[in-house]
Amino acid sequence: AQTVTQSQPEMSVQEAETVTLSCTYDTSESDYYLFWYKQPPSRQMILVIRQEAYKQQNATENRFSVNFQKAAKSFSLKISDSQLGDAAMYFCAYTINNDMRFGAGTRLTVKP
Amino acid sequence: NAGVTQTPKFRILKIGQSMTLQCTQDMNHNYMYWYRQDPGMGLKLIYYSVGAGITDKGEVPNGYNVSRSTTEDFPLRLELAAPSQTSVYFCASSYAQGWDTGELFFGEGSRLTVL
Numbered sequence: 151a152q153t154v155t156q157s158q159p160e161m162s163v164q165e166a167e168t169v170t171l172s173c174t175y176d177t178s179e180s181d182y183y184l185f186w187y188k189q190p191p192s193r194q195m196i197l198v199i200r201q202e203a204y205k206q207q208n209a210t211e212n213r214f215s216v217n218f219q220k221a222a223k224s225f226s227l228k229i230s231d232s233q234l235g236d237a238a239m240y241f242c243a244y245t246i247n248n249d250m251r252f253g254a255g256t257r258l259t260v261k262p
Numbered sequence: 263n264a265g266v267t268q269t270p271k272f273r274i275l276k277i278g279q280s281m282t283l284q285c286t287q288d289m290n291h292n293y294m295y296w297y298r299q300d301p302g303m304g305l306k307l308i309y310y311s312v313g314a315g316i317t318d319k320g321e322v323p324n325g326y327n328v329s330r331s332t333t334e335d336f337p338l339r340l341e342l343a344a345p346s347q348t349s350v351y352f353c354a355s356s357y358a359q360g361w362d363t364g365e366l367f368f369g370e371g372s373r374l375t376v377l
Contacts, residue, residue, distance in 0.1 A: 154304065159302075192370060193350070193352075193370050193371040194368050194369070194370050194371070195305075195352065195354075195366070195368040196368075197365060197366070241304055241305070243304070243305075249307045249320060249321060250305075250307070250366070251304070252304025252305045252306075253304050254302055254303050254304050255302075255304060
């Protein structure tokens with residue numbers, strides 16, 4: 151069973167605007183890690199941002215930030231001031247046992 | 263610094279053939295992983311290794327074998343290829359246990375088609 155759900159297969163944003171990508175997950179663990187990865191057309195996966203579940207403060211990396219709602223098991227990614235280079239597939243993931251589980255991805259298009 | 267290098271980038275196999283996907287990293291990472299990515303799906307872990315001589319199964323190991331004789335290399339062997347193994351394969355490495363830090367370094371992927 152898929153344990154990471156990204157409900158938006160595709161999203162589009164105008165350059166310089168803000169977009170939010172959704173992610174929900176299912177785990178019975180209390181301590182875990184959550185991630186957003188970016189996969190550009192080159193296919194190489196790149197870590198965008200990481201959140202430790204025991205930290206209440208939402209992680210931020212420059213234009214990228216998350217909204218982590220632990221009780222709701224929700225982990226959305228906000229991209230501010232979108233740039234053409236942000237166009238890519240974005241994968242939400244979390245750790246479980248000796249594995250990292252990924253969602254199916256959201257394809258983000260950035261319009262000039 | 264080459265990072266994680268995978269070869270070949272593309273390959274077409276006939277049903278029943280065997281092949282090895284090569285993966286090498288030059289970052290002296292202890293942990294290495296093999297994932298597969300099917301169309302419209304996220305990555306799924308096939309095998310992983312926490313150091314030379316140590317390997318373990320991931321979520322989808324059937325039909326594959328691995329070995330880790332050196333820190334740098336982690337080849338993935340497909341025996342008796344089947345159409346269900348058509349996928350894009352990613353090798354990754356990390357210094358520490360990557361599932362905590364998230365700092366996995368990925369290769370560019372190998373697209374395999376089995377006809």
